[in-house]
Every structure is written in structure tokens, then in C-alpha cells.
Amino acid sequence: MKRIIRSTAALLMSGLSCGSVLAQDMLQSLGAGEGEVSIVAWAGYIERGETDKNFDWVTKFEADTGCKVSVKTAATSDEMVALMNEGGFDLVTASGDASLRLIAGKRVQPINTALIPSWSTIDPRLESAPWHTVDGVHYGTPYVWGANVLMYNTEVFKDAPPTSWNVVFEETTLPDGKSNKGRVQAYDGPIYVADAALYLMTHKPELGITDPYALNEDQYKAALDLLRVQRTLVGRYWHDAFIQMDDFKNEGVVASSSWPFMVNVLKAEGAPVASTFPAEGTTGWADTTMLHVDSPHPNCAYMWMEHSLSPKVQGDVSAWFGTVPSVPAACKGNELLGDTGCATNGADDFEKIRFWRTPTTKCATGECVPYYRWVSDYVGVIGGR
Amino acid sequence: MTALADMSGAIMPNRRGWLGALSDHFWRRPGLLIFLMLLPAILWLGIVYLGSLLALLIQSFFSIDEFSGLINHEFTLKTYAELLKPQNLDIIVRTVMMSALVTIASAIIAFPIAYMAARYARGKWKALFYLSIMLPLWASYLVKIYAWKLILAKEGILNWLFEQLHLTWLLEAWLAIPVIGGNSLSISYTGTFLVFLYVWMPFMILPIQAAIERVPTNLLDASADLGATPRQTFWKVIFPLTLPGVIAGSIFTFSLTLGDYIIPQIVGNSQFFIGQAVYSHQGTAGNIPLAAAFTVVPIVIMGIYLWLAKRAGAFNAL
Numbered sequence: 001m002k003r004i005i006r007s008t009a010a011l012l013m014s015g016l017s018c019g020s021v022l023a024q025d026m027l028q029s030l031g032a033g034e035g036e037v038s039i040v041a042w043a044g045y046i047e048r049g050e051t052d053k054n055f056d057w058v059t060k061f062e063a064d065t066g067c068k069v070s071v072k073t074a075a076t077s078d079e080m081v082a083l084m085n086e087g088g089f090d091l092v093t094a095s096g097d098a099s100l101r102l103i104a105g106k107r108v109q110p111i112n113t114a115l116i117p118s119w120s121t122i123d124p125r126l127e128s129a130p131w132h133t134v135d136g137v138h139y140g141t142p143y144v145w146g147a148n149v150l151m152y153n154t155e156v157f158k159d160a161p162p163t164s165w166n167v168v169f170e171e172t173t174l175p176d177g178k179s180n181k182g183r184v185q186a187y188d189g190p191i192y193v194a195d196a197a198l199y200l201m202t203h204k205p206e207l208g209i210t211d212p213y214a215l216n217e218d219q220y221k222a223a224l225d226l227l228r229v230q231r232t233l234v235g236r237y238w239h240d241a242f243i244q245m246d247d248f249k250n251e252g253v254v255a256s257s258s259w260p261f262m263v264n265v266l267k268a269e270g271a272p273v274a275s276t277f278p279a280e281g282t283t284g285w286a287d288t289t290m291l292h293v294d295s296p297h298p299n300c301a302y303m304w305m306e307h308s309l310s311p312k313v314q315g316d317v318s319a320w321f322g323t324v325p326s327v328p329a330a331c332k333g334n335e336l337l338g339d340t341g342c343a344t345n346g347a348d349d350f351e352k353i354r355f356w357r358t359p360t361t362k363c364a365t366g367e368c369v370p371y372y373r374w375v376s377d378y379v380g381v382i383g384g385r
Numbered sequence: 386m387t388a389l390a391d392m393s394g395a396i397m398p399n400r401r402g403w404l405g406a407l408s409d410h411f412w413r414r415p416g417l418l419i420f421l422m423l424l425p426a427i428l429w430l431g432i433v434y435l436g437s438l439l440a441l442l443i444q445s446f447f448s449i450d451e452f453s454g455l456i457n458h459e460f461t462l463k464t465y466a467e468l469l470k471p472q473n474l475d476i477i478v479r480t481v482m483m484s485a486l487v488t489i490a491s492a493i494i495a496f497p498i499a500y501m502a503a504r505y506a507r508g509k510w511k512a513l514f515y516l517s518i519m520l521p522l523w524a525s526y527l528v529k530i531y532a533w534k535l536i537l538a539k540e541g542i543l544n545w546l547f548e549q550l551h552l553t554w555l556l557e558a559w560l561a562i563p564v565i566g567g568n569s570l571s572i573s574y575t576g577t578f579l580v581f582l583y584v585w586m587p588f589m590i591l592p593i594q595a596a597i598e599r600v601p602t603n604l605l606d607a608s609a610d611l612g613a614t615p616r617q618t619f620w621k622v623i624f625p626l627t628l629p630g631v632i633a634g635s636i637f638t639f640s641l642t643l644g645d646y647i648i649p650q651i652v653g654n655s656q657f658f659i660g661q662a663v664y665s666h667q668g669t670a671g672n673i674p675l676a677a678a679f680t681v682v683p684i685v686i687m688g689i690y691l692w693l694a695k696r697a698g699a700f701n702a703l
Binding site for chain 1: 449467470471472473475476479531534535538539540541567568569571572650651653654655656657662665666671672675
């Protein structure tokens with residue numbers, strides 16, 4: 001009897017491992033398109049010219065491949081993970097915090113880079129980025145990335161753009177002779193604790209912070225203390241891109257962490273703003289197009305991944321959203337992005353960017369403060385505690 | 386009952402067709418028809434409404450594991466203890482204070498407006514009154530709040546107006562007051578308060594107006610005949626009779642302010658209200674128990690409030 005159990009277990013085990021090997025197996029050759037492909041994406045990532053007819057990178061794809069694109073927009077990484085867990089979608093444009101969760105949860109499959117001719121054109125800095133490559137296996141194609149830049153008012157700072165985040169973290173006198181109190185902003189998401197930690201990496205090296213997303217109790221406490229100082233300088237935290245733009249125009253805000261998107265829009269409106277990458281570096285995000293493990297339309301999905309890497313699409317998305325293309329060729333000759341677009345959005349500052357990750361209890365240095373505590377404590381900081 | 390049903394079958398032949406049969410069936414069992422008609426409502430109330438409420442309540446008795454961040458599915462009051470932390474208590478006190486102030490202020494402003502609309506406006510004017518009270522409700526809620534943000538901004542129209550009137554010093558003195566002040570009106574509790582007041586005002590005016598319209602005019606005449614001054618008439622006759630209307634309105638303004646999480650996010654100094662706290666604790670944070678516990682707070686407060694309102698007879702004025 002015992003032997004039967006053991007052999008059944010062995011059989012089961014071999015079956016399981018066989019199954020996992022199969023799951024790891026990627027598509028070996030491309031067939032004809034299935035006629036459709038469904039994508040979970042951030043709003044504005046997949047445009048078909050409905051908002052602005054100049055921004056359309058879907059219509060031509062549909063005409064060329066016969067794959068009808070349907071987009072399900074998601075507002076947060078959690079929504080993306082939930083939708084992918086539910087299934088029925090082919091692709092997702094996952095950010096760094098969602099992508100690893102999806103890989104760990106086996107909701108996405110490895111991709112066969114041989115089937116994506118443009119793979120070789122990808123920025124070598126992103127080709128094996130840790131947020132989509134695990135143990136040397138690629139789980140998607142890089143889409144676009146961007147940084148949380150320091151936006152400032154050019155009339156206040158004149159010819160001397162701020163070189164450090166200290167203008168938003170500590171009380172100083174700005175070049176126009178007035179204090180920065182009440183004239184700076186910070187992001188109201190708890191992930192902003194990482195920005196404080198990043199600042200402390202340079203200014204308080206004795207804390208020994210090596211990764212702003214992996215903080216032990218002491219480092220975390222120091223970051224919160226810095227944020228409490230910041231609370232006394234900040235009138236209102238920003239949450240919504242459009243509200244921040246309005247605050248720069250109407251509330252006398254002169255410096256804040258921001259996205260290239262707001263900088264571009266405000267500049268286009270003629271507002272006196274510019275952005276800079278301070279010496280401490282910045283935080284940022286990088287998105288990956290990932291393929292669902294049970295994708296119903298893998299051929300069309302591969303075609304979309306190939307399409308998403310074309311310089312035209314990469315450049316157009318970047319112009320629309322203020323991001324940096326993952327394909328360097330997109331930086332030249334794109335009508336919408338312009339030849340300086342990539343540099344403005346941060347293409348040359350890749351090394352300075354600490355890409356967004358969800359802080360977890362388990363980390364390289366042992367035990368770290370998990371994200372849910374970042375949330376409750378940041379609420380306290382904003383509340384003046 | 387069966388005997389009666391059989392008898393009716395004996396007196397009149399059954400109607401033909403399935404519709405006829407169905408109709409007969411319902412006629413014989415009136416309870417069944419009522420049950421079927423109530424079923425959708427019961428299901429809605431039971432599953433969608435009470436069910437989700439119950440699920441929420443259960444969640445709030447779980448806790449989050451300090452180390453792994455996973456939800457501990459065991460009954461505990463730990464999450465509720467968490468609510469008593471100073472930073473969370475701040476949020477609750479802040480929200481309740483704001484709701485109370487908005488309610489009181491809107492009652493004071495709404496009463497004369499409602500009185501005018503109910504007693505003096507006639508015909509065309511009455512329609513105009515209704516229209517102007519309801520008009521703000523037709524515009525998108527978000528558009529209104531964004532508009533208010535612009536009105537209250539440092540370089541907004543209100544500041545400009547104060548400047549033209551040479552009253553900037555007054556505004557600055559007001560904004561210098563701790564707690565209610567700030568960098569500008571749109572970055573202060575005063576601004577949040579004004580927007581709340583504006584947005585929920587119609588919900589206060591309409592019940593009060595309904596209550597005033599129901600006060601018989603002969604009572605007012607009698608009061609005057611008996612020598613009461615207008616002030617006495619107001620406090621002894623009108624106010625007690627319209628109080629249920631005021632309370633009914635206050636239920637709306639109080640609960641709407643208690644639950645709102647968009648206004649304090651756009652206008653104000655970013656300090657959290659209950660709704661925002663709920664919003665941020667669920668999601669990536671995954672602290673559903675604390676979010677649920679936070680949600681229970683306004684439910685409890687409103688429960689007490691409604692109980693008091695019922696005792697004051699407010700539900701007759703709705």
C-alpha cells in the first residue's frame with residue numbers, strides 16, 4: 001500500500017514538473033493571426049486617434065495584421081493584477097510592481113524573443129531589466145519608461161535650476177529671495193517615502209540605505225522624519241496631474257516632484273516651467289508588455305509586441321505620455337516627440353532612476369518595512385503626526 | 386383555501402392559454418404574486434446591500450499580519466484598536482467636525498432661502514427658485530469642484546475681488562489663523578468647508594422648503610392675532626414645526642460630507658478624511674481590515690444620528 005502511495009506521489013510529482021515545464025514552454029513559431037487581441041493597459045497607452053487624431057498607433061496595426069485590438073484600461077497596478085488573474089486577456093502593460101507579482105503568480109508566460117524581430121533594437125539597458133527578466137527568462141517586451149522629475153518655475157529659479165531635491169525637503173531661501181515654505185509640493189502616494197529615502201542616501205550616508213524600496217526600521221524612521229519636515233513646507237500634496245498643473249499656474253507653487261507629462265503640457269501652454277534631474281537621482285517607472293499564460297490569441301499578441309517596439313509607436317506613445325521609448329531609434333525623427341523629446345523625458349538619466357517596486361517584508365538586507373505600513377504612516381505624516 | 390380555489394374552478398371554467406392559467410394561478414394565490422413582485426427588491430436589498438455590508442463588517446474583524454502583510458482570517462479587535470491611534474483618530478475627528486460644521490452652516494443659510502421659496506415665491510418665480518436650487522445638481526460634481534478650486538485659488542477670482550475692495554489684509558488675517566487657515570483659500574479647511582457647503586446645499590434647502598410649505602398659514606395668523614411678535618412667531622410656531630425638515634436635510638448634508646473623498650483631495654491641505662483613508666488602505670496596501678474598520682465609523686455615526694433624528698420625527702418630513 002505504502003509503495004502504491006509512494007509511486008502515485010512520484011507519478012504525480014513527475015506529472016506536475018512536466019506540467020510546469022510545459023507552462024514554461026513558449027511559442028515556437030508564429031501562425032496566422034486569430035483576428036483579435038485584448039490588452040489591459042494604462043489609460044492613454046493604447047490610442048487609436050479618438051482623443052487626438054495625430055495619436056493613433058492602433059488603426060494601422062489592425063489593417064496590417066487583421067487583429068482587432070480591444071483595450072481594457074486599468075487605473076492601478078492592483079487592478080491590472082486582478083484582471084490578469086481573472087484571465088481572458090492576452091497582454092498587459094505592467095509596471096514594475098505588478099510585473100514581478102504576475103511572474104511569481106504564473107499569470108504570464110515567457111516570450112520567445114526569436115519571434116520578435118525588433119527585440120534586437122531594444123535599449124540594451126532594458127533588455128534584461130529585473131522587472132521583466134527572472135533567471136535569464138524574458139517575460140515580456142519593454143514598453144516605455146519615465147521618471148519622477150523635479151519641476152520648477154523658471155521665473156523663480158532663473159538661470160540656476162535647482163540641483164538638489166532639498167528645495168522640496170528642507171526649508172531654504174529660493175533664488176527670488178523668499179522662503180520655499182508653502183511654495184513646494186510632494187506626491188501624496190505612500191510610495192513617495194522612497195523619494196525621501198533616496199534623498200537620505202546622499203545626505204545621510206551613515207544610515208546605510210542602499211535601496212529606497214527596502215528600508216529597515218531605522219532608515220524608515222529617518223525617512224518619515226524628513227517627510228514630517230516637508231509637511232511644514234507643503235501646502236497641498238498632489239495626486240492628480242491636472243490639479244498639480246493648476247497649482248503651478250494659480251497657487252504660486254514653484255517646485256515639486258512631477259512627471260514629464262505635466263512639464264510638457266505646461267510648457268505647451270506657455271507656462272514658465274522646466275524640469276531637471278537632481279543630483280540625488282530620481283524615482284521612476286518602467287512598463288512591460290506581458291503575455292498572459294492562457295492567452296487566447298498568442299499570434300496576434302506576438303504581432304502586437306513586435307508592433308509596440310516599432311520606433312513610430314514608441315515615439316508616439318512617448319510624446320503622448322511624456323515617457324522615454326525602450327527603442328533608442330524612436331528618439332530620432334519622430335514628428336510628435338521631436339529630436340529632443342527623449343532627453344527632456346530623461347533618456348540620458350537612466351542610471352539615476354530608481355524604478356518603482358512594492359516594498360515587501362522580505363528584502364535583500366533581511367527584514368524591511370512593508371508597503372501597508374508606508375500607507376498608514378504616510379497618512380499620519382500628511383495629517384501632521 | 387384549497388376548497389375555495391376548487392370552488393372557483395367549479396363555478397367558472399379555467400381560462401385558456403398559459404397567460405390565462407398564470408393569471409388564475411396568481412388570483413388563487415395572492416401571496417405568491419406579492420412574493421414574486423417583492424423578490425427582486427428583496428434580493429437587491431439582501432444580497433447587494435446587506436450582503437456587501439456584512440462582508441465589510443466581517444473584514445473589519447480580521448487583521449493584517451505585521452510581518453508578512455497577509456490578512457489574518459481570525460476574529461480579533463486589533464484592527465479597531467488601530468483606529469484609536471492618534472493619526473487615525475485625527476482623521477475621524479476631522480471628518481466628523483467638518484460634517485457637523487457644514488451641516489450647521491447649511492441649515493442657517495438654507496432656512497431663509499427655503500422660507501422665501503415656500504412663502505413668497507409664486508408662479509414663475511417659484512419655478513425659477515426651484516430651478517436655481519436644483520441647477521447646481523445638474524452640473525457634473527467634478528466640474529463644480531474644479532471650478533471652486535479656481536475660484537478659491539491664490540490667483541483666483543475671489544482673491545482678486547478682495548484686492549479690488551482693498552480687503553486683502555482681511556483675507557490674510559483669516560488665513561493666518563491656525564487650523565482653518567493656510568497658504569490660500571483653496572489650500573485651507575476654510576476652502577474645503579465652502580465647497581462642501583455649496584455642493585450639499587440643495588439637499589438642505591429642499592426638505593426645509595417642504596416642511597415650511599406644510600405649516601398652515603392660519604397658525605401664523607393666529608399667532609399674530611394673539612399678539613406675538615414676528616420673532617416669537619418664528620421661535621414658537623414656525624421653527625418647531627419645521628424642525629423635522631431641518632433634521633431631514635441635515636441627514637443628507639451630514640452623511641454626504643462624512644463619506645466624501647473627492648472634495649478634500651482637490652480643495653484643502655491634503656489632510657485625510659475618512660473616505661480618503663479607506664481609499665488608500667485598500668489597493669496596493671492590501672490593508673482591507675483597516676479600510677473596512679474605517680468604513681464602519683460613518684455607519685455607526687449615521688446609525689446614532691438617524692436614531693436621534695427618528696425620535697425627533699424627521700422621517701415624516703422627507
